[in-house]
Every structure is written in C-alpha cells, then in structure tokens.
Amino acid sequence: MTPTANSPIPPDDPRRQLAVARPGDDGSLQHIALVGDVYTILLTGEQTDGRYCLIDMRVPPGGGPPPHRHGFEEMFTILEGEIQFTFRGEEVTVHAGESVNIPANAPHFFRNVSDRPARMHSMCTPAGQEEYFLQVADPVPSATAQPPELTDTELAARSKKATDLAAHYRTELL
Template identity: 75%
Template sequence: MTTEPGKSPIPADDLQRQLTVARPGDKGSLKHIALAGDIYTILVTGAQTNGRYCLIDMRIPPGGGPPPHRHDFEEMFTILEGQIRFTFRGQDVTVNAGETVNIPANAPHFFRNASGRPARMHCMCTPAGQEDYFRQVADPVPSANSEPPKLTEAEQAERGKKAAELAAQYRTELLA
C-alpha cells in the first residue's frame, strides 16, 4: 500500500479514548457477578474499547459452566488455572492452564469444569456486548472470591427465563 508522503493510511489517534487498566485489587472499580454458579469479573467493557471487545475473568467451580449456546461473535478463552472441557460442535476437547481456545462465531458450544478442582480463565468476546448480557441476567456479588448466591428453584427458573428472553437482543441463542 502506498500513501502520499506525510499521509498515513491509519486514522488519527482518537483523543476521546482513554487508557484502560483493570486492577482487580481496587475496591469498586470492577463488577463481579454470579452466573450459573460461576463468578465472573468484567475486566474491560465494550464502552472502554469502543465496542471492539470485552474481557471477562471467569472463576469456574468443579461442575460449573454455561448451558449449550451459540452467538454471532468470536469468543476466545485462555485458561489461567486448572482445566476446562470445551464441547464444540459436539466434540470434546480438554484445555489446560496456559492454553487458549477460540470459538468461531455461530458455532454451538459450551464448557464444563470437569476436573474436580476450581479453574480460572479469561474470556474475550469480539465485538463486545456479552458483558452487558451477563450483567442483565446475573446476580451482583461483592468480589471475585465470593460464593454464588444460593438460589431457590423459583429464582433459578426466573434467571433462566430472563436469559432466554434477552438472548436474541444480545445475539445469542440458547440451545436445548
């Protein structure tokens, strides 16, 4: 690619955008939520990246993980601690600490912590929006180390109904 001398093909710096630093130790700076028995901390939001991506820290207890679903955005997971079994288009793959997996847009998938020990991973969604969906359907908790709230069957059913009702708005399809 050639450009005129002194002209760049890259747009000018957007001075309205700010540096984002996620500091898990700062009280109140990050939002922690409980969803399906997991604890998620929203590290970087779409509002901070101009909608390009979001980054979520996920703490998954033994047996934890979401139901089968698919969505029209990319999702990348880097396992920080433990081991997670991903089911992608019906095939299982085990991903260990230090490894990364990318889920292509529109592909049916889910994950489970089948290791018997807690696991932790970072999830990047691009473009952003998944973090907003999670905040709509999850319960706030005080910290990343919180226990998820004990929900009655009726409360669990209510959360599931809300997730199903909002799924399409957030470009997600929950699968049976």
C-alpha cells in the same frame, strides 16, 4: 510521536482513554454470579469503543454454562486449572496457559470437569456479552465470593430472563 502524512493508519482518537483493569481493587470492577460461576467484568465495550469485552471467569468443579451459540467471536485463555470445551459436539480439554477461539455462530459450551476450581479470561469481539451477563446475573461483592444459593423459583426466573434477552444480545440458548 506524529504519524506520517501517508500513513494507512487513521490518526489517534484522543477521546479514547487508556483502560486499566485492576482485579485486586474490588471497588472498581463488577462481579457477578451466573450459572454457579463468578465472573468479573475487566473491560467493557464502553471502554473499548465496542471492539471487545474482557471477562475474568472463575469456574468451580462441575461449573459452566449450558449449550449455546452467539453471533460474535469468543476467545478463552485458561489461567488456572483445565476446562473441557464442547465445540460442535466434539470435546477438547484446554489447560492453564492454553487458549481456544470459538468462531461466531458455532454451538458450544464449557465445563470444569476437574476436581479443582479453574480460572480463565474470555474476550468477546465485538463487545456486548458483558451487558447480557449484567442483565441476567446476580451481583456479588468480590471475585472470590460464593454465588448465592437460589431457590427453584429464582432459578426459573433467571432462566426465563436469559432466554427472553438472548436474541437482543446475539445469543441463542440451545
């Protein structure tokens, strides 16, 4: 199919390839443990020409990141369970099948306040959050692996590294 000469849409870029994330194939995806959660990088900025990244997040009861904000949009779709988002100080609980968008620069965090594990997809646009996570997280062998138990010294080192790198990845820890 060839676009019309008057099309307002740019021509196809044949250098870009179809990207397929196959979560069941643990050999092709990167799995990381961060703040007690396990994240799988499904699509990277490299695969999407920097437009977005897609991350599968498994959040145990009580899990979730500390308050933060960043200079990019972040959209979450809850796949299993429920997650409580705190957005600009207000709490909202989002259930399986629902989505929420966090505008760029807004302070927020999320927590699994239920007694069951939750799972969600996070899309960040533009991409880059996956690179930050890969810099500060611990690799794990699969999406269902348990996060490593870290000593207080190891936790302090991870926290310092996350703080030191945050600005480079358009993130501020609050």
